Amino acid sequence: MKRFIGKKTAMVDSGYAAVAVGVSTGGLDALKFILPRLPENFNLPIFIVYHIHKTSDDFLVCHLNDISRIRVKQAEDKETIIPAVVYMAPPDYHLLIEWDCTIALSTSEPVSYTRPSIDVLFETAVDVYGEKLIGIILTGANRDGSAGACKIKAAGGLVVVQDPETAQADTMPKAAIAAAEPDLILSLEEISEFLCNLNQN
Amino acid sequence: MTDIENEKIEIGLLLEAIYRKYGYDFRDYAKASIKRRILRHCNLSGLKTISELQHRILYNVQFFEALLMDFSINVTEMFRDPSFYGAIRESVLPVLKELPHIKIWHAGCSTGEEVYSMAILLKEADILDNTQIYATDFNEKIIKKAREGIYSLEKIKAYTTNYQKAGGNQSFADYYTAGNESAVMNKNLRANVVFADHNLVSDASFGEMDLIICRNVLIYFDRKLQDTAIGLFRESLPSGGFLCLGSKESLRFSIYSEDFEDVRIDEKIYRKKNSHG
Numbered sequence: 001m002k003r004f005i006g007k008k009t010a011m012v013d014s015g016y017a018a019v020a021v022g023v024s025t026g027g028l029d030a031l032k033f034i035l036p037r038l039p040e041n042f043n044l045p046i047f048i049v050y051h052i053h054k055t056s057d058d059f060l061v062c063h064l065n066d067i068s069r070i071r072v073k074q075a076e077d078k079e080t081i082i083p084a085v086v087y088m089a090p091p092d093y094h095l096l097i098e099w100d101c102t103i104a105l106s107t108s109e110p111v112s113y114t115r116p117s118i119d120v121l122f123e124t125a126v127d128v129y130g131e132k133l134i135g136i137i138l139t140g141a142n143r144d145g146s147a148g149a150c151k152i153k154a155a156g157g158l159v160v161v162q163d164p165e166t167a168q169a170d171t172m173p174k175a176a177i178a179a180a181e182p183d184l185i186l187s188l189e190e191i192s193e194f195l196c197n198l199n200q201n
Numbered sequence: 202m203t204d205i206e207n208e209k210i211e212i213g214l215l216l217e218a219i220y221r222k223y224g225y226d227f228r229d230y231a232k233a234s235i236k237r238r239i240l241r242h243c244n245l246s247g248l249k250t251i252s253e254l255q256h257r258i259l260y261n262v263q264f265f266e267a268l269l270m271d272f273s274i275n276v277t278e279m280f281r282d283p284s285f286y287g288a289i290r291e292s293v294l295p296v297l298k299e300l301p302h303i304k305i306w307h308a309g310c311s312t313g314e315e316v317y318s319m320a321i322l323l324k325e326a327d328i329l330d331n332t333q334i335y336a337t338d339f340n341e342k343i344i345k346k347a348r349e350g351i352y353s354l355e356k357i358k359a360y361t362t363n364y365q366k367a368g369g370n371q372s373f374a375d376y377y378t379a380g381n382e383s384a385v386m387n388k389n390l391r392a393n394v395v396f397a398d399h400n401l402v403s404d405a406s407f408g409e410m411d412l413i414i415c416r417n418v419l420i421y422f423d424r425k426l427q428d429t430a431i432g433l434f435r436e437s438l439p440s441g442g443f444l445c446l447g448s449k450e451s452l453r454f455s456i457y458s459e460d461f462e463d464v465r466i467d468e469k470i471y472r473k474k475n476s477h478g
C-alpha cells in the first residue's frame with residue numbers, strides 16, 4: 001500500500017477527470033475541513049455522498065458553500081456536470097452519473113442499507129470516468145463504498161481512504177482498506193493537499 | 202476494449218431486444234439507472250453476463266415480466282412530500298374550484314397512493330364529485346394494485362403522519378376500512394377515477410386536462426425522453442393548466458421550459474403559459 005508521505009506530487013497525475021467522495025458519521029467536520037481548502041480555480045467536478053437524515057434541509061449545503069471558495073450545491077436531476085463545482089447528493093436520493101455526463105437522481109431501493117449510497121455513486125461514476133476517476137472514502141460507521149472502491153480500482157482509477165486512525169468513525173475507512181487496496185491512505189490534511197496538488201499539474 | 206464498454210454494447214442490445222420482442226421501449230431511459238437494474242437482475246438470477254440475460258428475456262415471457270417489475274421503480278407513499286400537498290391545497294385547488302368540471306391526470310401513478318391522496322384533498326375541498334381523474338401507469342400489475350387500494354396497516358400509519366404534515370385536519374381513519382393487516386381505501390374516493398395502462402414513451406394524449414401530476418417518473422428518463430413526455434403534457438394542457446413534477450425534478454433542463462411559468466417553484470408546480478405571450 002502506498003502512503004502519501006513526503007513526496008506529495010509523486011502520485012499526482014494531471015489526467016484525472018472527476019473526484020467522488022463518500023462520507024458518513026463524522027462527515028460534517030471532515031467536509032468542513034477539506035472543502036474550504038480547495039482553491040477557486042480547482043478544475044475537476046466533485047461528487048459527494050454524505051449519509052444524512054432523509055428530512056434534512058439544505059442548510060448543510062448552504063453552509064459548506066458559504067465557507068468554500070468553489071461552488072457547493074445540491075445535485076439536480078439532469079443537470080450538466082461542470083468542473084469546479086461540488087455536487088452533493090440530496091437526502092434520500094441516490095446520486096448517479098449518467099453516460100452523457102449529466103446528473104441523475106433515483107429513489108430506487110437503498111444499497112448497502114443506505115440511500116444515497118456511496119457504492120451507487122462510485123459504480124456509476126466509474127462507468128463514465130474510468131481510470132480518470134478518483135474515489136475518496138472518509139470517516140463513517142458503516143461499510144458503504146467498499147464495493148464501489150473495488151470497481152474504481154478494477155477500472156484503473158485511484159482510490160484514497162482516510163487514515164482510520166484520524167477518522168472520527170473508522171469502520172468505513174477500514175472496510176474500504178480491507179476490500180479495495182487503496183492507493184493512498186491519508187489524513188484529512190494530506191487529502192486536502194493532495195487535491196490542491198491535482199490542480200497544479 | 203474494456204469490460205465497461207462491452208457492457209454498454211450489451212445494454213444497448215438488450216434494450217433493443219426488449220423493444221422488438223415486447224414493445225416496451227427503454228432505449229431512452231437514463232442509462233446509469235437502467236444498468237444498475239439490469240446488473241441487479243443478473244445477480245439475483247445468477248447470470249454472469251447481460252448477454253445471457255438477453256437470451257432468457259427473448260425466450261421466456263415470465264422472465265421478462267420480472268425484469269419489467271424491476272425496471273418500473275414503484276416506490277411511492279401517500280402524501281409523499283407533505284408540503285407539496287399543502288401547496289396544492291393553497292395554490293391549485295382554489296383555481297380548480299372555479300371550473301365547471303375538472304379533469305386530472307396522474308401519469309406514472311404506481312400503486313395509487315398519490316391518487317388517493319389527491320382524492321382526499323379534492324373531497325375536503327368539496328370538488329371530488331365534480332372531478333374526473335385518470336390514473337395511469339405502464340405496469341399493468343401495478344395498476345391493478347392501485348385500483349384495489351389496499352395498503353398494509355404499517356404503511357397506513359406512516360401515511361397518517363404524512364396526511365397531518367400535509368395540513369390534513371380531519372380524521373384520516375375515516376378514509377379507509379381497516380382489517381387485521383391491511384386497510385382498504387374508501388370506494389367513494391375512487392368513484393371518479395379511471396385506472397388505465399398508458400405508456401408515456403409511446404402512447405398518445407387522451408384529451409385536455411386541467412391538472413397533470415407526473416412525479417418521480419421523469420428522473421428515470423434521459424433528457425430527450427423527458428422532453429417527449431413533457432411535450433405530451435404540454436399538448437394535453439390548455440393555457441393555465443397545471444403541471445406538477447416530483448420534488449427533485451424540474452423543467453429547467455427541458456426544451457419546453459419557456460412554455461411554462463412557475464406557480465410554486467419550491468414544490469415544482471407549474472402552469473402552461475398563454476401561447477400568445
Ligand SMILES: C[S@@+](CC[C@H](N)C(=O)[O-])C[C@H]1O[C@@H](n2cnc3c(N)ncnc32)[C@H](O)[C@@H]1O
Binds near residue numbers: 274277312400418421
Ligand atoms: C417512483 S414511481 C412514482 C409514483 C408516484 N408518482 C410518486 O411520486 O410517488 C414511478 C412510476 O412510473 C412508472 N413508469 C415508468 N416508466 C413509465 C412509462 N414509460 N410510462 C408510464 N409509467 C411509467 C413506473 O411503473 C412507476 O410506477
